[in-house]
Amino acid sequence: MRNKEDEEKTGQCQCRRGFTRRGFLTSVGVGAMAALATTGKLSSAKEASSAEIAAEQAVVITLTVNERSHQLLVEPRWSLLYVLREHLGLTGTKVGCERGECGACTVLIDDLPRYACLTLAVEAEGRRITTLEGLMQGEELGPVQQAFVEEDAMQCGYCIPGQIMSVEGLLRARPQPNQAEIRQAVSGNICRCGTYPHIFKAAARAADLKAKR
Ligand code: FES
Ligand code: FES
Numbered sequence: 001m002r003n004k005e006d007e008e009k010t011g012q013c014q015c016r017r018g019f020t021r022r023g024f025l026t027s028v029g030v031g032a033m034a035a036l037a038t039t040g041k042l043s044s045a046k047e048a049s050s051a052e053i054a055a056e057q058a059v060v061i062t063l064t065v066n067e068r069s070h071q072l073l074v075e076p077r078w079s080l081l082y083v084l085r086e087h088l089g090l091t092g093t094k095v096g097c098e099r100g101e102c103g104a105c106t107v108l109i110d111d112l113p114r115y116a117c118l119t120l121a122v123e124a125e126g127r128r129i130t131t132l133e134g135l136m137q138g139e140e141l142g143p144v145q146q147a148f149v150e151e152d153a154m155q156c157g158y159c160i161p162g163q164i165m166s167v168e169g170l171l172r173a174r175p176q177p178n179q180a181e182i183r184q185a186v187s188g189n190i191c192r193c194g195t196y197p198h199i200f201k202a203a204a205r206a207a208d209l210k211a212k213r
Contacts, residue, residue: 061125065090066134074121081105081116084131092132092161096190103189106162106169107131113169113188132161135168143213144168147206148199155193163189167203176207 058073065088072087081098084090084107096104098117105116108130135142141149144164154160163186170177170185177185182203191199 059122061122063088063121063124063129064127065129066131067128072121076120076122078121079117080107080119080121080124080129083121084116084129090131090133094158094161096158096162101190102159103162103166103186104159106165106189108165108169108172111169111172113166113185115188130165130168132164135164142168143209144171144202144206147209148202151198151202151205153195153198153202155195159189159191159193163191163199167199167206170203171207171210175210177203179204 058075060071060073063070063072063083065084070088072083074083074087079098081093081095084093085095093107093116094104095117096102098105100115100118103115106113107116108114109119109124109127111128111130132145135145140146144167148154148160148164153163166186166189167182170181174181179200182200186196186199186203
């Protein structure tokens with residue numbers, strides 16, 4: 001089994017979060033180039049050799065967030081977390097460590113939990129992004145949100161949006177998960193208040209609520 005250090009050296013982490021810090025840094029140039037190519041601003045192979053220039057240029061991208069399409073002018077170095085909060089006002093996604101360690105920023109990308117702090121906004125173009133706000137059903141809480149309330153699964157609450165998104169991602173893939181799968185699903189979400197027993201119960205309760213709805 002590869003450890004985290006090995007993965008960071010190779011930049012080949014295949015974990016569910018998708019990106020290592022090294023991968024994140026190297027992907028700035030790649031993401032910038034891809035964004036420029038799709039917007040028609042990449043006019044020659046000569047220009048493509050300068051990732052530094054591209055990283056500073058604002059580009060227009062279209063993000064699909066909670067089933068709504070947004071056209072945005074972004075710098076290729078901006079994280080998805082920054083764009084969601086500061087440009088789309090979706091502050092349900094929390095800022096924690098900003099380096100892929102705490103899970104507070106977890107969102108779903110194509111139904112899979114991902115750290116928004118380690119995902120570039122340009123990389124998320126063309127993908128389905130779901131945030132905490134997208135789990136609401138009109139004015140009502142979604143089943144996972146409801147289950148966290150019913151099971152009293154929060155103390156300070158700061159980690160909870162990320163925990164909820166990880167559980168939502170799990171249930172989209174495994175509607176009736178077992179305890180081991182629940183624990184695995186939230187293993188990338190740190191709760192400094194230690195409410196894990198309630199979080200595990202909430203995940204199981206959420207599976208029941210989803211099945212009933
Ligand atoms: S803020 Fe993204 S993992 Fe901590
Ligand atoms: S409830 Fe406080 S960090 Fe989890």
